[in-house]
Amino acid sequence: MGIAVKALMKSPWVFHVSAGSCNNCDIEILDCLCPRFDIERFGAVLVGSVRHADALLVTGAMNRKSARRVRQLYDQAAKPCLVIAIGACACGQGIFRDSYSMVQPLDEVLPPGAVTVYVPGCPPRPEAMIAGVVKALGQLVADQKEPPEPHPVGTEKDAADA
Protein backbone atom coordinates (compact mmCIF):
# COMPACT_ATOMS: atom_id res chain seq x y z
CA MET A 1 0.00 0.00 0.00
CA GLY A 2 1.51 3.33 -1.02
CA ILE A 3 2.27 5.95 1.60
CA ALA A 4 -0.30 8.32 0.10
CA VAL A 5 -3.13 5.80 0.43
CA LYS A 6 -2.02 4.77 3.92
CA ALA A 7 -1.92 8.41 5.03
CA LEU A 8 -5.37 8.97 3.52
CA MET A 9 -6.70 6.02 5.49
CA LYS A 10 -5.17 7.30 8.70
CA SER A 11 -6.43 10.85 8.42
CA PRO A 12 -9.78 11.21 6.63
CA TRP A 13 -10.96 14.77 7.00
CA VAL A 14 -14.73 14.95 6.60
CA PHE A 15 -16.85 17.73 5.19
CA HIS A 16 -20.55 17.71 5.68
CA VAL A 17 -22.86 18.54 2.73
CA SER A 18 -26.57 18.85 3.39
CA ALA A 19 -28.58 18.80 0.16
CA GLY A 20 -31.88 19.78 1.60
CA SER A 21 -31.98 17.27 4.43
CA CYS A 22 -34.32 17.34 7.40
CA ASN A 23 -31.18 17.62 9.62
CA ASN A 24 -31.73 14.31 11.36
CA CYS A 25 -28.77 12.67 9.60
CA ASP A 26 -26.74 15.85 10.21
CA ILE A 27 -27.29 15.55 13.95
CA GLU A 28 -26.25 11.91 13.83
CA ILE A 29 -23.08 12.89 11.98
CA LEU A 30 -22.25 15.31 14.78
CA ASP A 31 -22.88 12.43 17.19
CA CYS A 32 -19.95 10.63 15.65
CA LEU A 33 -17.65 13.43 16.71
CA CYS A 34 -18.91 13.59 20.27
CA PRO A 35 -17.38 11.67 23.18
CA ARG A 36 -19.47 8.52 22.84
CA PHE A 37 -18.20 7.56 19.38
CA ASP A 38 -15.28 9.98 18.86
CA ILE A 39 -14.06 9.44 15.30
CA GLU A 40 -11.14 11.77 16.01
CA ARG A 41 -9.30 8.74 17.35
CA PHE A 42 -9.28 7.53 13.72
CA GLY A 43 -7.95 10.89 12.62
CA ALA A 44 -11.27 12.18 11.29
CA VAL A 45 -11.76 15.91 11.79
CA LEU A 46 -14.63 18.12 10.65
CA VAL A 47 -13.18 20.74 8.31
CA GLY A 48 -14.70 24.06 7.37
CA SER A 49 -13.69 24.24 3.73
CA VAL A 50 -14.52 21.68 1.06
CA ARG A 51 -11.01 21.98 -0.36
CA HIS A 52 -9.61 20.52 2.84
CA ALA A 53 -11.91 17.49 2.74
CA ASP A 54 -11.13 13.83 2.03
CA ALA A 55 -14.65 12.55 2.52
CA LEU A 56 -17.90 14.30 1.68
CA LEU A 57 -20.72 13.15 3.92
CA VAL A 58 -23.76 13.95 1.81
CA THR A 59 -27.20 13.97 3.44
CA GLY A 60 -30.55 14.92 2.03
CA ALA A 61 -32.48 14.17 -1.14
CA MET A 62 -31.30 16.30 -4.03
CA ASN A 63 -33.77 19.07 -4.58
CA ARG A 64 -33.55 21.53 -7.44
CA LYS A 65 -31.54 24.17 -5.61
CA SER A 66 -29.05 21.94 -3.91
CA ALA A 67 -28.30 19.40 -6.62
CA ARG A 68 -26.31 21.84 -8.74
CA ARG A 69 -24.41 23.06 -5.70
CA VAL A 70 -23.59 19.53 -4.54
CA ARG A 71 -22.07 18.91 -7.96
CA GLN A 72 -20.05 22.14 -7.65
CA LEU A 73 -18.84 21.12 -4.20
CA TYR A 74 -17.76 17.73 -5.48
CA ASP A 75 -15.81 19.41 -8.28
CA GLN A 76 -14.17 21.78 -5.81
CA ALA A 77 -13.02 19.03 -3.46
CA ALA A 78 -9.37 18.12 -3.92
CA LYS A 79 -9.09 14.58 -5.29
CA PRO A 80 -8.85 11.83 -4.13
CA CYS A 81 -12.12 12.42 -2.33
CA LEU A 82 -14.57 9.83 -1.09
CA VAL A 83 -18.30 10.48 -1.24
CA ILE A 84 -20.44 8.79 1.37
CA ALA A 85 -24.21 8.97 0.97
CA ILE A 86 -25.73 9.12 4.45
CA GLY A 87 -29.34 8.30 5.02
CA ALA A 88 -32.18 7.00 2.91
CA CYS A 89 -32.60 10.35 1.16
CA ALA A 90 -29.04 10.51 -0.12
CA CYS A 91 -29.07 6.84 -1.10
CA GLY A 92 -32.07 7.09 -3.37
CA GLN A 93 -34.27 10.02 -2.38
CA GLY A 94 -36.32 7.81 -0.03
CA ILE A 95 -39.94 8.78 0.44
CA PHE A 96 -39.43 12.10 -1.39
CA ARG A 97 -38.72 10.46 -4.71
CA ASP A 98 -41.81 11.61 -6.57
CA SER A 99 -41.89 15.10 -5.08
CA TYR A 100 -42.19 18.15 -7.34
CA SER A 101 -38.87 19.64 -6.24
CA MET A 102 -36.67 16.56 -6.52
CA VAL A 103 -34.25 16.04 -9.38
CA GLN A 104 -32.04 12.98 -9.88
CA PRO A 105 -30.63 11.08 -6.90
CA LEU A 106 -27.07 11.65 -5.70
CA ASP A 107 -25.38 9.00 -7.79
CA GLU A 108 -26.76 10.58 -10.97
CA VAL A 109 -25.88 14.13 -9.93
CA LEU A 110 -22.24 13.20 -9.34
CA PRO A 111 -20.07 11.51 -11.99
CA PRO A 112 -20.44 7.72 -12.26
CA GLY A 113 -18.47 5.90 -9.61
CA ALA A 114 -18.08 9.00 -7.41
CA VAL A 115 -20.26 7.73 -4.58
CA THR A 116 -18.17 5.20 -2.68
CA VAL A 117 -20.49 3.99 0.06
CA TYR A 118 -24.22 4.20 0.74
CA VAL A 119 -25.25 4.19 4.40
CA PRO A 120 -29.01 3.61 4.54
CA GLY A 121 -31.18 4.47 7.52
CA CYS A 122 -33.45 7.25 8.64
CA PRO A 123 -31.27 8.34 10.30
CA PRO A 124 -28.48 5.76 10.23
CA ARG A 125 -26.99 4.95 13.61
CA PRO A 126 -23.50 6.35 14.26
CA GLU A 127 -22.17 2.80 14.33
CA ALA A 128 -23.54 2.30 10.80
CA MET A 129 -21.87 5.52 9.63
CA ILE A 130 -18.55 4.53 11.13
CA ALA A 131 -18.84 1.10 9.47
CA GLY A 132 -19.58 2.87 6.19
CA VAL A 133 -16.51 5.11 6.48
CA VAL A 134 -14.35 2.08 7.29
CA LYS A 135 -15.73 0.27 4.22
CA ALA A 136 -15.04 3.38 2.10
CA LEU A 137 -11.43 3.51 3.28
CA GLY A 138 -11.07 -0.20 2.55
CA GLN A 139 -12.46 0.44 -0.93
CA LEU A 140 -9.72 3.02 -1.41
CA VAL A 141 -7.09 0.35 -0.82
CA ALA A 142 -8.86 -2.06 -3.18
CA ASP A 143 -9.13 0.65 -5.85
CA GLN A 144 -5.43 1.20 -5.55
CA LYS A 145 -4.81 -2.43 -6.46
CA GLU A 146 -7.17 -2.53 -9.43
CA PRO A 147 -8.79 0.71 -10.62
CA PRO A 148 -12.55 0.22 -11.20
CA GLU A 149 -14.44 0.63 -14.49
CA PRO A 150 -17.00 3.43 -14.58
CA HIS A 151 -20.34 2.31 -13.16
CA PRO A 152 -23.30 2.36 -15.52
CA VAL A 153 -26.03 4.69 -14.28
CA GLY A 154 -29.44 3.11 -14.22
CA THR A 155 -30.56 0.12 -16.24
CA GLU A 156 -32.74 -0.23 -19.34
CA LYS A 157 -35.74 -0.81 -17.11
CA ASP A 158 -35.24 2.54 -15.36
CA ALA A 159 -34.86 4.29 -18.69
CA ALA A 160 -38.16 2.76 -19.79
CA ASP A 161 -39.88 3.89 -16.55
CA ALA A 162 -38.68 7.51 -16.75
Add this chain to the structure above:
Amino acid sequence: MTLPQALLAFLVFPGFLFIAIVGMVVSWVDRKVTARVQYRVGPPLLQPLWDFLKLMGKETVIPRGASPLAFFGAPLIGLAGVTFVGTMVGVAVFLNQGFYGDLIVALYMLVLPSLAVIMGGIASKNPLASVGASREMKLVVGYELPFILILCVPVIKAGGTLELTKLLEYQYQNGSFAASASGVIALIVAIFCIQAKMALVPFDQAEAETEVMGGALVEYSGPSLAIFKLTKMMMFYAVPMFVVAVLWGGFGTTVAGTVLGVVKYLVLVVIITLMRNTNPRLRIEHAVQFFWGLMTLSALAAVAAALVETYPF
Protein backbone atom coordinates in the same frame (compact mmCIF):
# COMPACT_ATOMS: atom_id res chain seq x y z
CA MET B 1 30.43 28.72 13.07
CA THR B 2 31.60 27.34 9.74
CA LEU B 3 29.26 26.94 6.80
CA PRO B 4 28.75 23.15 7.14
CA GLN B 5 28.10 23.60 10.88
CA ALA B 6 25.64 26.38 10.17
CA LEU B 7 23.81 24.30 7.56
CA LEU B 8 23.64 21.37 9.97
CA ALA B 9 22.33 23.66 12.70
CA PHE B 10 19.71 25.18 10.39
CA LEU B 11 18.51 21.94 8.83
CA VAL B 12 18.86 19.31 11.55
CA PHE B 13 19.51 20.44 15.14
CA PRO B 14 18.29 22.77 16.50
CA GLY B 15 16.89 23.58 13.09
CA PHE B 16 14.16 22.44 10.76
CA LEU B 17 14.07 18.69 11.43
CA PHE B 18 14.21 19.09 15.20
CA ILE B 19 11.56 21.82 15.19
CA ALA B 20 9.29 19.81 12.90
CA ILE B 21 9.50 16.65 15.02
CA VAL B 22 9.08 18.43 18.36
CA GLY B 23 6.32 20.58 16.87
CA MET B 24 4.41 17.51 15.68
CA VAL B 25 4.73 15.82 19.09
CA VAL B 26 3.63 18.94 20.95
CA SER B 27 0.69 19.51 18.62
CA TRP B 28 -0.33 15.92 19.36
CA VAL B 29 -0.06 16.73 23.09
CA ASP B 30 -2.39 19.67 22.46
CA ARG B 31 -4.94 17.49 20.63
CA LYS B 32 -4.74 14.74 23.24
CA VAL B 33 -5.22 17.16 26.16
CA THR B 34 -8.13 18.73 24.25
CA ALA B 35 -9.69 15.32 23.77
CA ARG B 36 -9.23 14.40 27.43
CA VAL B 37 -10.75 17.68 28.60
CA GLN B 38 -13.74 16.92 26.36
CA TYR B 39 -14.00 13.40 27.82
CA ARG B 40 -12.90 11.79 24.57
CA VAL B 41 -10.00 9.49 23.66
CA GLY B 42 -8.21 11.56 21.05
CA PRO B 43 -5.88 10.72 18.16
CA PRO B 44 -2.79 8.48 18.27
CA LEU B 45 0.74 9.88 18.56
CA LEU B 46 1.60 9.83 14.86
CA GLN B 47 -1.60 11.62 13.82
CA PRO B 48 0.06 14.96 12.93
CA LEU B 49 2.55 13.10 10.74
CA TRP B 50 -0.26 11.25 8.93
CA ASP B 51 -2.12 14.53 8.45
CA PHE B 52 0.95 16.10 6.88
CA LEU B 53 1.68 13.12 4.61
CA LYS B 54 -1.93 12.86 3.51
CA LEU B 55 -2.06 16.52 2.55
CA MET B 56 1.14 16.17 0.55
CA GLY B 57 -0.59 13.48 -1.52
CA LYS B 58 -3.69 15.48 -2.47
CA GLU B 59 -4.06 17.49 -5.62
CA THR B 60 -3.48 21.23 -5.62
CA VAL B 61 -6.37 23.34 -6.83
CA ILE B 62 -5.69 26.97 -7.57
CA PRO B 63 -8.71 29.25 -7.96
CA ARG B 64 -9.12 31.03 -11.28
CA GLY B 65 -7.80 34.59 -11.07
CA ALA B 66 -5.67 33.94 -8.01
CA SER B 67 -2.07 35.05 -8.26
CA PRO B 68 0.06 31.86 -8.34
CA LEU B 69 3.22 33.55 -6.99
CA ALA B 70 1.53 34.88 -3.85
CA PHE B 71 -0.71 31.83 -3.48
CA PHE B 72 2.17 29.36 -3.44
CA GLY B 73 4.77 31.70 -1.97
CA ALA B 74 2.75 32.52 1.15
CA PRO B 75 3.07 29.13 2.91
CA LEU B 76 6.79 29.03 2.14
CA ILE B 77 7.27 32.46 3.71
CA GLY B 78 5.51 31.30 6.86
CA LEU B 79 7.62 28.15 7.01
CA ALA B 80 10.82 30.14 6.55
CA GLY B 81 9.88 32.54 9.34
CA VAL B 82 9.09 29.91 11.92
CA THR B 83 12.14 27.81 10.99
CA PHE B 84 14.38 30.81 11.39
CA VAL B 85 12.96 31.78 14.77
CA GLY B 86 13.10 28.22 16.08
CA THR B 87 16.68 27.82 14.91
CA MET B 88 17.80 31.11 16.43
CA VAL B 89 16.19 30.38 19.77
CA GLY B 90 17.55 26.82 19.73
CA VAL B 91 21.06 27.99 18.85
CA ALA B 92 20.95 30.52 21.70
CA VAL B 93 19.58 28.03 24.24
CA PHE B 94 21.40 24.83 23.26
CA LEU B 95 24.54 26.01 21.49
CA ASN B 96 24.98 29.33 23.35
CA GLN B 97 25.66 31.35 20.21
CA GLY B 98 24.03 34.39 18.75
CA PHE B 99 24.64 37.85 17.41
CA TYR B 100 23.91 41.36 18.54
CA GLY B 101 20.28 42.22 17.88
CA ASP B 102 19.03 38.67 17.42
CA LEU B 103 16.17 39.43 19.79
CA ILE B 104 14.87 42.02 17.31
CA VAL B 105 15.36 39.64 14.38
CA ALA B 106 13.44 36.90 16.20
CA LEU B 107 10.68 39.40 16.95
CA TYR B 108 10.10 40.36 13.36
CA MET B 109 10.60 36.84 12.05
CA LEU B 110 7.78 35.78 14.36
CA VAL B 111 5.43 38.06 12.39
CA LEU B 112 6.10 36.16 9.16
CA PRO B 113 3.71 33.23 9.76
CA SER B 114 0.80 35.63 10.37
CA LEU B 115 1.89 37.64 7.34
CA ALA B 116 1.86 34.44 5.31
CA VAL B 117 -1.74 33.74 6.33
CA ILE B 118 -2.73 37.27 5.37
CA MET B 119 -0.93 37.07 2.02
CA GLY B 120 -2.37 33.67 1.25
CA GLY B 121 -5.86 34.81 2.13
CA ILE B 122 -5.70 37.89 -0.05
CA ALA B 123 -4.15 35.96 -2.94
CA SER B 124 -7.00 33.43 -2.87
CA LYS B 125 -9.54 35.63 -4.66
CA ASN B 126 -12.33 34.49 -2.35
CA PRO B 127 -14.49 36.81 -0.20
CA LEU B 128 -14.32 34.47 2.80
CA ALA B 129 -10.54 34.39 2.53
CA SER B 130 -10.47 38.20 2.42
CA VAL B 131 -12.55 38.34 5.59
CA GLY B 132 -10.15 35.93 7.27
CA ALA B 133 -7.11 37.87 6.08
CA SER B 134 -8.49 41.22 7.24
CA ARG B 135 -9.27 39.72 10.65
CA GLU B 136 -5.74 38.41 10.94
CA MET B 137 -4.41 41.86 10.02
CA LYS B 138 -6.46 43.46 12.79
CA LEU B 139 -5.33 40.82 15.24
CA VAL B 140 -1.64 41.30 14.39
CA VAL B 141 -1.99 45.07 14.82
CA GLY B 142 -3.65 44.33 18.15
CA TYR B 143 -1.25 41.93 19.84
CA GLU B 144 2.09 43.15 18.46
CA LEU B 145 1.94 46.30 20.60
CA PRO B 146 1.82 44.66 24.06
CA PHE B 147 4.14 41.88 22.89
CA ILE B 148 6.89 44.31 21.94
CA LEU B 149 6.32 46.35 25.11
CA ILE B 150 6.76 43.40 27.42
CA LEU B 151 9.94 42.38 25.61
CA CYS B 152 11.35 45.68 26.88
CA VAL B 153 11.13 44.21 30.42
CA PRO B 154 13.95 41.64 30.09
CA VAL B 155 15.99 44.09 28.02
CA ILE B 156 15.74 46.76 30.75
CA LYS B 157 16.46 44.34 33.58
CA ALA B 158 19.50 42.84 31.83
CA GLY B 159 21.03 46.26 31.35
CA GLY B 160 20.00 47.09 27.80
CA THR B 161 21.35 44.06 25.92
CA LEU B 162 19.61 42.86 22.75
CA GLU B 163 21.27 39.45 22.50
CA LEU B 164 19.41 36.29 23.41
CA THR B 165 22.55 34.68 24.81
CA LYS B 166 23.20 37.66 27.10
CA LEU B 167 19.59 37.56 28.36
CA LEU B 168 19.96 33.84 29.10
CA GLU B 169 23.30 34.42 30.81
CA TYR B 170 21.77 37.14 33.01
CA GLN B 171 18.98 34.76 34.01
CA TYR B 172 21.35 31.91 34.80
CA GLN B 173 23.29 34.17 37.15
CA ASN B 174 20.53 36.27 38.70
CA GLY B 175 17.46 34.04 38.55
CA SER B 176 14.73 34.10 35.91
CA PHE B 177 12.98 37.34 35.00
CA ALA B 178 9.65 35.84 36.02
CA ALA B 179 10.74 35.86 39.67
CA SER B 180 10.08 39.59 39.96
CA ALA B 181 6.84 41.55 39.90
CA SER B 182 7.48 43.04 36.49
CA GLY B 183 8.43 39.62 35.17
CA VAL B 184 5.23 37.99 36.38
CA ILE B 185 3.08 40.62 34.66
CA ALA B 186 5.22 40.29 31.55
CA LEU B 187 4.80 36.51 31.53
CA ILE B 188 1.01 36.73 31.86
CA VAL B 189 0.76 39.29 29.05
CA ALA B 190 3.12 37.14 26.97
CA ILE B 191 0.86 34.10 27.38
CA PHE B 192 -2.10 36.02 25.95
CA CYS B 193 0.01 37.42 23.13
CA ILE B 194 1.34 34.03 22.10
CA GLN B 195 -2.18 32.62 22.16
CA ALA B 196 -3.01 35.20 19.50
CA LYS B 197 0.24 34.71 17.64
CA MET B 198 -0.40 30.98 17.31
CA ALA B 199 -3.98 31.73 16.20
CA LEU B 200 -5.63 29.61 18.88
CA VAL B 201 -9.03 30.10 20.48
CA PRO B 202 -10.04 32.67 21.80
CA PHE B 203 -8.00 34.46 19.11
CA ASP B 204 -8.42 32.25 16.05
CA GLN B 205 -10.71 34.62 14.16
CA ALA B 206 -8.63 34.29 11.02
CA GLU B 207 -9.19 30.59 10.56
CA ALA B 208 -12.63 30.21 12.05
CA GLU B 209 -14.10 26.97 10.74
CA THR B 210 -17.69 27.55 11.59
CA GLU B 211 -17.85 31.24 10.79
CA VAL B 212 -15.87 31.79 7.63
CA MET B 213 -15.35 28.19 6.50
CA GLY B 214 -11.63 28.09 7.00
CA GLY B 215 -11.08 31.82 6.70
CA ALA B 216 -7.85 32.78 5.02
CA LEU B 217 -7.03 29.15 4.18
CA VAL B 218 -10.36 28.33 2.54
CA GLU B 219 -8.93 27.84 -0.98
CA TYR B 220 -5.81 25.92 0.02
CA SER B 221 -5.48 22.18 -0.58
CA GLY B 222 -2.71 19.66 -1.04
CA PRO B 223 0.98 20.45 -0.40
CA SER B 224 0.49 24.19 0.23
CA LEU B 225 -2.05 23.42 2.95
CA ALA B 226 0.37 20.81 4.31
CA ILE B 227 3.01 23.53 4.68
CA PHE B 228 0.58 25.85 6.46
CA LYS B 229 -0.32 23.05 8.89
CA LEU B 230 3.36 22.22 9.41
CA THR B 231 4.05 25.90 10.12
CA LYS B 232 1.31 25.89 12.75
CA MET B 233 2.80 22.78 14.38
CA MET B 234 6.26 24.32 14.36
CA MET B 235 4.90 27.47 16.00
CA PHE B 236 3.91 25.22 18.93
CA TYR B 237 7.64 24.70 19.50
CA ALA B 238 9.13 28.03 18.49
CA VAL B 239 6.87 30.50 20.28
CA PRO B 240 6.67 29.00 23.82
CA MET B 241 10.40 28.24 23.56
CA PHE B 242 11.01 31.91 22.80
CA VAL B 243 8.96 32.96 25.85
CA VAL B 244 10.73 30.45 28.12
CA ALA B 245 14.12 31.65 26.91
CA VAL B 246 13.40 35.36 27.17
CA LEU B 247 11.11 35.62 30.18
CA TRP B 248 11.13 32.41 32.18
CA GLY B 249 14.71 31.44 32.85
CA GLY B 250 15.72 29.47 29.80
CA PHE B 251 17.16 26.00 30.02
CA GLY B 252 20.04 26.39 32.44
CA THR B 253 23.54 24.99 32.18
CA THR B 254 23.08 21.88 34.33
CA VAL B 255 21.03 18.74 33.70
CA ALA B 256 18.57 19.83 36.40
CA GLY B 257 18.25 23.18 34.66
CA THR B 258 17.49 21.49 31.34
CA VAL B 259 14.83 19.27 32.88
CA LEU B 260 13.30 22.32 34.58
CA GLY B 261 13.34 24.13 31.25
CA VAL B 262 11.46 21.27 29.57
CA VAL B 263 8.93 21.30 32.43
CA LYS B 264 8.44 25.05 32.03
CA TYR B 265 7.93 24.65 28.28
CA LEU B 266 5.35 21.89 28.81
CA VAL B 267 3.55 23.97 31.45
CA LEU B 268 3.24 26.79 28.89
CA VAL B 269 1.90 24.36 26.29
CA VAL B 270 -0.68 22.98 28.72
CA ILE B 271 -1.77 26.49 29.73
CA ILE B 272 -2.22 27.36 26.05
CA THR B 273 -4.23 24.19 25.44
CA LEU B 274 -6.47 24.68 28.46
CA MET B 275 -7.09 28.27 27.44
CA ARG B 276 -8.00 26.97 24.02
CA ASN B 277 -10.51 24.51 25.44
CA THR B 278 -12.27 26.64 27.99
CA ASN B 279 -12.91 29.81 26.03
CA PRO B 280 -15.15 30.79 23.13
CA ARG B 281 -13.80 32.71 20.21
CA LEU B 282 -13.82 36.46 20.74
CA ARG B 283 -15.19 38.91 18.19
CA ILE B 284 -12.37 40.66 16.39
CA GLU B 285 -13.20 44.08 17.83
CA HIS B 286 -13.27 42.64 21.36
CA ALA B 287 -9.93 40.96 20.76
CA VAL B 288 -8.34 44.22 19.57
CA GLN B 289 -9.91 46.14 22.48
CA PHE B 290 -8.51 43.52 24.85
CA PHE B 291 -4.98 43.86 23.48
CA TRP B 292 -4.94 47.63 23.15
CA GLY B 293 -6.71 48.10 26.47
CA LEU B 294 -5.93 45.76 29.33
CA MET B 295 -2.86 44.10 27.82
CA THR B 296 -1.14 47.33 26.76
CA LEU B 297 -1.81 48.94 30.14
CA SER B 298 -0.44 45.86 31.91
CA ALA B 299 2.60 45.89 29.63
CA LEU B 300 3.23 49.56 30.41
CA ALA B 301 2.89 48.77 34.13
CA ALA B 302 5.39 45.94 33.74
CA VAL B 303 7.87 48.24 31.96
CA ALA B 304 7.46 50.88 34.68
CA ALA B 305 7.99 48.23 37.38
CA ALA B 306 11.10 46.99 35.55
CA LEU B 307 12.52 50.52 35.40
CA VAL B 308 11.85 50.99 39.13
CA GLU B 309 13.47 47.65 39.95
CA THR B 310 16.57 48.27 37.85
CA TYR B 311 17.16 51.94 38.65
CA PRO B 312 15.71 52.53 42.13
CA PHE B 313 15.59 56.21 43.11
